[in-house]
Each structure stands twice: as structure tokens, then as C-alpha cells.
Amino acid sequence: MRVGFILGEVVNGLRRNAGMVVSVVLVTMVSLVFLGMGLLAQRQVDTLKGYWYDRVQVSIFLCTPDTTDVASCAGGAVTEAQREQLASELDSLKPLVQEYWYESNDEAYQRFREQFRNSPVLDNIPQESIPESFRVQLSDPTKYEVVASAFEGAPGVESVEDQREVVDKLFTFLNAVSISAVALAAAMVVCAVLLISTTIRLTAWSRRRETNIMRLVGASAFTIHIPFIVETLLAVVVGAGLAIALLWAMVHYGITGFLTELLAGQGGMVGLIGPGDLWMVVPFLVGGAVLLAVVTSWLALIRHVRV
Amino acid sequence: MVGRPSPQVPAPSGKGSAPTMITFEHVTMRYAKGDPPALRDIDLEIGRGEFAFVVGASGSGKSTLMRLIILEREATQGRVIVAGHDLSTLPNRKIPVLRRKIGIVFQDFRLLAGKTVYQNVAYVLQVLGARRHTIKQLVPETLELVGLEDKAKRLPHELSGGEQQRVAIARAMVNKPPILLADEPTGNLDPQISEEIVAILDRINRTGTTVVMATHDTTIVNKFRKRVIQLRDGVVVRDEDRGEYDALEVEAVHTP
Numbered sequence: 277m278r279v280g281f282i283l284g285e286v287v288n289g290l291r292r293n294a295g296m297v298v299s300v301v302l303v304t305m306v307s308l309v310f311l312g313m314g315l316l317a318q319r320q321v322d323t324l325k326g327y328w329y330d331r332v333q334v335s336i337f338l339c340t341p342d343t344t345d346v347a348s349c350a351g352g353a354v355t356e357a358q359r360e361q362l363a364s365e366l367d368s369l370k371p372l373v374q375e376y377w378y379e380s381n382d383e384a385y386q387r388f389r390e391q392f393r394n395s396p397v398l399d400n401i402p403q404e405s406i407p408e409s410f411r412v413q414l415s416d417p418t419k420y421e422v423v424a425s426a427f428e429g430a431p432g433v434e435s436v437e438d439q440r441e442v443v444d445k446l447f448t449f450l451n452a453v454s455i456s457a458v459a460l461a462a463a464m465v466v467c468a469v470l471l472i473s474t475t476i477r478l479t480a481w482s483r484r485r486e487t488n489i490m491r492l493v494g495a496s497a498f499t500i501h502i503p504f505i506v507e508t509l510l511a512v513v514v515g516a517g518l519a520i521a522l523l524w525a526m527v528h529y530g531i532t533g534f535l536t537e538l539l540a541g542q543g544g545m546v547g548l549i550g551p552g553d554l555w556m557v558v559p560f561l562v563g564g565a566v567l568l569a570v571v572t573s574w575l576a577l578i579r580h581v582r583v
Numbered sequence: 584m585v586g587r588p589s590p591q592v593p594a595p596s597g598k599g600s601a602p603t604m605i606t607f608e609h610v611t612m613r614y615a616k617g618d619p620p621a622l623r624d625i626d627l628e629i630g631r632g633e634f635a636f637v638v639g640a641s642g643s644g645k646s647t648l649m650r651l652i653i654l655e656r657e658a659t660q661g662r663v664i665v666a667g668h669d670l671s672t673l674p675n676r677k678i679p680v681l682r683r684k685i686g687i688v689f690q691d692f693r694l695l696a697g698k699t700v701y702q703n704v705a706y707v708l709q710v711l712g713a714r715r716h717t718i719k720q721l722v723p724e725t726l727e728l729v730g731l732e733d734k735a736k737r738l739p740h741e742l743s744g745g746e747q748q749r750v751a752i753a754r755a756m757v758n759k760p761p762i763l764l765a766d767e768p769t770g771n772l773d774p775q776i777s778e779e780i781v782a783i784l785d786r787i788n789r790t791g792t793t794v795v796m797a798t799h800d801t802t803i804v805n806k807f808r809k810r811v812i813q814l815r816d817g818v819v820v821r822d823e824d825r826g827e828y829d830a831l832e833v834e835a836v837h838t839p
Contacts, residue, residue, distance in 0.1 A: 281709040485695055486706075492653065493758065494682030495710040 285486075285503040286510070292482055296475040297511045303471050304515025304568075305522070307464030308561050312523040314457035315557045320549045321450045324443070334414060334423050336362065337407040337434045340381075348429050354408070358432030362410060365426065372422060374415040381408045407434055468568060472512075473576035476504055480580045487581060501577045505570060512569035516562050520554070527554050603664075604762060604793040605629040605652060610661035612647055612817075620659070621647040622817040629795060629810075631761070634788040636804050637797040638828045639814035645797035648814070649766050652795070653685055654678055666761060683711065686755030686763045686792075690770035692747045694739040694754075700726065701735040704753045711758060725757040729783055745776035752783055756792070763787060765796040769803060777803055804828035 290297055338359065339349035359378075366376050379387075385403045412423060420438040427436050480487065490500045532550050607627040613620045622644045629635050637645045650656045651663050654670050663670040666684045673681060694703050701722055708718045726732045729749040739747055748768055755763055765784060769777030781796070781803050788794040798804065804811060804827065811826030812819060 278709075278712045485693065489693065489695070489706065489754075490710050492682060492687050493707045493710060493754075494679040494684075496679050497676070499710055499712070 282499075282502055282506065286506045289479055289483065289503055289507050290510070293475065293479050293507075296471075296478055297507070300468070300471055300475055300508065300511040301515040301518065303464065303468045304512045304565055305518040307461050307468050308516055308519035308565060309522050310457050310464055311461035311564070312519060312554075312557055312561055313526075314454045314461055315560065316523070316527070316549055316553060317450050317454035317457060319553045319557070321447050321454065323549055323553070324450070325447065333439055334412045334420055335437045335439060336410040336412065336423075336427050337437065338362075338409060339432050339434045340405055340407050342405045343407070343434045346434050348431055349434050351431070353404075354432035362427070362430065362432060365430075366410060366412065369423065369426065371415055372419055374413045376410050376412040379409050379411055381406060384408055465568065468512075469572050472508055472569065472572045473579075476508065476573055476576035477580045479504060479507070480577075491582070500581060501574075504577055504581065505573050508569045508573040509566065512565045513562070516565040519561065520558055523554055523557075524551060527551050602631050603628045604631045604633070604666060605795065606662070606664040607648075607651075608662040608664070610651065610658045610663055612644075612651060612656065613659045614656075620817050622651070622658075622814075625661070625817075625819055627812065627819065627822070629793060631793055632788070632791050633810060634785065634794045634807075635796070635810040635812055636807075636826075636828070637795060637812045637814065638799060638804055640799060642816075643814040644817040645799075645814055646766055647817075649687075649764050649795070649797055652762075652764060653682055653687060683758060684760050684762055686752075686758075686760040688748065688751045688755050688763070688765040688768045690767040692739070692744075692751045692771075694747055694750055696739055699736050699738055700731060700742070700750050700753075703739070703750055704757050707754055707757050713758075721757055725753045728756065728787070729753045743776075744772050745779060748772065748776075748780050749783065752780070752787070756787060760792070762793045762795070765794065765798075767797055767799070769798060769800055774802060778806065781807055801828045 338354040339346070339352070341353045343349040344352060363376075363378070366373050381403065385406045388401070388406050414420065414423065417440055420440065424436045424438065427433050487500060527549065528551055531548050535548060605628070607625045610622055610625040610627075611620050612622040625644075625648070637648055639645050647656070651658055651670070652665055654663075654665075654673065658671065661671075665681060668677070668681050670681070695706065698706060704725055705718050705722045708721060713721070723732060723735070726735055729752050731746060731749050731753065734742065734746065739750065742750065748771075752763075752765075752768075763784065768784070769780050772780060777800060784794050784796060785807060808825040808827075810824045811821065811828055813821035813826075813828065
């Protein structure tokens with residue numbers, strides 16, 4: 277009986293305040309989409325870190341006939357002896373150097389052609405200007421300096437590049453995305469809080485006769501407040517549902533469907549987040565939304581609905 | 584037709600042996616600091632089952648007295664005791680318990696416009712979490728008490744003022760509170776209808792409910808001959824059983 281009655285009150289309230297309820301739904305949706313994007317970007321960073329730190333190598337680019345302006349390459353292209361010398365030095369750096377392999381000029385050129393196959397610069401680059409290199413995998417990727425200092429400026433070495441730096445730039449970018457998404461989410465949450473309390477104020481006003489009668493006949497604070505809280509909760513949960521649907525669509529079509537395929541052609545960059553990561557984030561979104569709704573409406577009720 | 588008022592029958596008086604239902608002990612009430620008090624040093628006892636008119640001009644403190652009884656406001660000084668609850672120490676969460684013991688009727692009826700007569704009365708029980716079959720039993724019973732059993736499905740705007748007030752009385756009484764407060768219940772009604780309304784209150788009083796009615800309707804007061812508590816500028820100036828109420832005294836308030 278009581279549940280039926282409260283639900284009846286809730287339906288009434290929702291109908292009477294449809295416009296405000298829709299805006300609460302939408303504001304909740306937008307704020308949760310931003311929050312979700314922030315969290316997903318963070319998960320993407322974590323996923324990529326794990327993936328790339330396993331693979332990212334230090335590249336030791338060797339001299340080409342074109343690189344005579346670099347001091348260590350003054351003698352022209354790298355010689356056979358220099359190459360062997362470098363290989364033995366790499367061997368001596370084990371176990372920090374976990375593994376290394378040699379990429380010949382032919383292989384490097386093939387890879388380069390593959391990567392830039394759609395680019396007009398391709399035809400202007402002669403094969404001999406693509407450097408051959410040693411690709412080194414470190415057992416501890418943070419100890420890059422050790423390798424760099426050992427090989428920087430060695431005869432036949434044009435430059436040493438820590439490719440983690442390249443990936444780190446990507447991480448910095450993703451972190452920025454994550455932080456701005458969370459910041460936007462925070463702004464939207466403030467919006468949501470204000471909107472919810474305004475909505476409750478308006479609902480309280482439109483329902484003041486009922487509330488007044490409830491008070492006078494001795495309804496408990498719980499009975500008076502619960503329809504407001506249930507209404508807000510419903511609106512927020514619907515908003516959260518929409519947000520999750522939207523995020524799912526983004527992940528499913530945007531990342532799993534589109535981006536993975538796009539990147540698959542570019543040398544197979546994997547380690548992207550998928551719907552599984554979304555489900556990990558969902559409890560936080562829903563829980564946060566529910567908490568927000570309950571706390572906000574409770575505070576608004578204390579202010580606007582006297583018992 | 585509602586019961587004819589019978590001035591010959593004395594109202595049961597709370598003074599003396601009957602236990603008191605409402606007690607005011609040196610109650611002073613100020614709405615804001617620095618304001619002149621709306622009530623000053625009121626000492627009053629209203630017994631169980633008593634019927635009391637609280638009379639006085641506008642601003643004499645009648646409504647304030649009512650507000651203190653339902654703890655809509657708290658007394659600035661002194662103690663108000665209602666149905667055994669000392670209101671000065673009643674914790675907030677116990678206020679609903681107090682209010683369930685009090686039915687209240689207003690001058691402007693305060694019915695819910697979108698609900699039928701039946702729904703308006705049932706609303707109270709729903710809000711208080713009564714069971715469905717209790718509601719089905721109590722609501723028609725209460726509508727019968729006020730003579731509206733035939734109009735259960737009407738909406739408030741389809742009723743006359745007197746009928747609306749009867750719905751309000753039914754709503755106030757449906758959970759059988761021991762106290763019924765009526766704040767100017769006849770203020771919007773013409774004399775004959777007013778008399779019918781007070782006759783209903785009288786009948787409710789006879790079933791043992793303590794009735795306190797604030798009014799400045801001299802005809803009603805003189806007709807029903809109940810206890811009269813007269814306020815002027817927040818002070819009780821007269822308190823007598825089966826009292827009369829002289830309209831001239833009301834005028835006197837306005838001409839110092």
C-alpha cells in the first residue's frame with residue numbers, strides 16, 4: 277500500500293515537473309559522459325603503458341652517407357667494423373640490454389615506405405638516407421640513460437633515441453584529455469547539483485499543499501521526503517543509463533570499430549581500451565550519480581521542505 | 584441536515600476532575616526579537632473532551648495559540664503541554680507523533696484540488712501508511728460523519744464552501760485524533776452554513792474529541808454556549824464556561 281502510494285506521488289511529481297526532470301536527466305548524462313571519458317582516458321593510458329613499456333625500445337641509428345654533419349659520422353656511412361664493435365658493446369651491457377636486433381637499411385626502408393605509403397614525401401627520400409639501426413630492448417625501460425651515454429657519440433652512431441619519449445608524449449596527451457574531461461565533468465557536476473536543488477525547490481513549491489497537509493497530519497519526515505528523493509534518483513539513474521549507452525557507443529564504434537582498424541594498418545598499434553574497460557568504469561559512474569542525487573536532494577529538502 | 588445545536592446540554596468541562604488535554608503555562612510568544620509579543624504569559628487548561636471557543640479580534644493571538652499547539656512554532660517562554668507531550672522538550676522527530684493526535688481545519692479548507700472528496704480524506708491515511716482495507720473502512724465512515732457520503736467522487740471545485748469545509752473536517756478526523764483544532768472554520772461561510780459546520784464540530788466533540796475553535800463569529804459563539812476564551816493583544820481577558828461573546832468588545836480592541 278505504502279509503496280504504491282509513494283510511487284503514485286512520484287509519478288505525479290514527475291508529470292508535473294517534466295521539463296525540469298528532463299533537464300536533470302540531460303545534465304546528469306552530460307556530466308557522466310565527461311566523467312566516463314576522463315576515466316576511460318586514464319584506463320587507456322594504463323593499458324598503453326603496460327603494452328608499450330614492454331615493447332618500446334631504444335633505437336641506435338647508425339650513420340648514413342648523408343649524415344656527415346654529425347661528428348661521430350664524419351667518416352661517412354657506418355662501417356662493418358663499427359657495426360660489430362657496437363654489437364659487442366651491446367652484448368656487454370646485458371642484462372640491462374635484454375635483447376637487441378639489427379635493422380638493415382633495406383628493412384628500415386620497407387618499414388618507412390609502409391608507414392608513409394600515403395604521403396607524398398615518400399618519393400623524395402632516397403633509400404640510403406633511411407638509417408640502419410640497432411633496436412634495443414631494455415629490461416628496465418627507465419634506465420635509458422645508461423644506454424644513451426654509452427652509445428651517444430660513439431663512432432658510426434648518428435643518434436640514440438629513446439622511443440619511450442615518443443610514447444610518453446602520447447601519454448601526456450591522453451593524460452591531458454583525461455584531466456580536461458574530469459575538469460569538465462566537475463563543472464557539469466556543479467551544474468547538476470544546482471539544477472537538482474532548483475528542481476526540488478520548484479517541485480516543493482508545486483507540491484506545497486500536499487506537503488503542508490502531510491506535515492499537519494503528522495507524516496514522518498521520511499514519508500514527506502521520499503517522493504522527492506525517488507524522483508531525483510529516477511532522473512539521475514536514467515541520465516546515467518543514457519551516459520553509459522553513449523560511452524558504450526563511443527568505445528564500440530569509435531575505438532573498437534574505427535580506431536583499432538585505422539591503426540591496424542599503421543604497423544598494428546594495439547592495446548586500446550574496449551567495452552570491458554567501460555564496464556569497469558560503470559559502477560563508479562552509477563554510484564557517483566546515485567550518491568550525488570541522494571546527498572543533493574537531501575540537502576535541498578532540508579532547506580526547502582520544512583517538516 | 585446536520586444535528587441541531589442544543590445549547591441546553593452543557594459541554595463537558597475540562598476544569599476540575601477531567602484530565603487536561605492542552606495546557607499553557609506562562610506562555611509568551613514573540614515571532615521575532617524586539618517584536619511585541621503575540622501572546623503574553625498565557626495560563627490555560629483545556630480538558631479532555633472539552634469544546635472551547637477562542638475568540639478575539641484579528642491579531643489578538645488566536646492563530647498563534649493554534650500554532651503553538653501543533654508546534655508549528657515554539658513558545659518563546661513557558662511550557663505548552665499537549666496530549667501529554669511537553670512541547671518545549673519534544674525532539675523534532677517526535678513532532679509527527681504529536682500531530683497525529685491533532686486534527687486541524689482552516690478557514691480556507693486547504694483541500695487538494697486534483698483529488699476527489701474520497702481521495703482527499705484517504706490521503707491522510709495513505710500518508711500515515713494505513714492499510715488499504717483500513718482506508719476503505721474509515722473513509723466512508725468519516726464522510727458519513729460529516730454528511731458527505733453521497734459526494735465522495737466529487738472534486739472540491741464542484742462543492743459549495745460548506746461542503747468543502749465538511750471535507751476538511753472529515754480529513755482532519757479520519758485518523759481519529761483526540762484533539763480537533765479549527766482556525767476560523769466559518770470565516771468564509773454564510774451564517775446558516777457556519778452553524779451547520781459548528782454543529783458538526785459539536786457532534787464530534789460529543790464523541791469525546793477535544794475541540795478548540797478560533798473564531799470571531801459572535802452569533803456562533805452565543806448560539807452554542809461553550810467555554811469562551813477571549814484574547815486581546817495576546818492576553819486572556821476572559822475565560823468562562825458557556826460564555827457569550829459581545830461584538831462590542833471586539834470593536835473595543837480597535838479603538839484604544
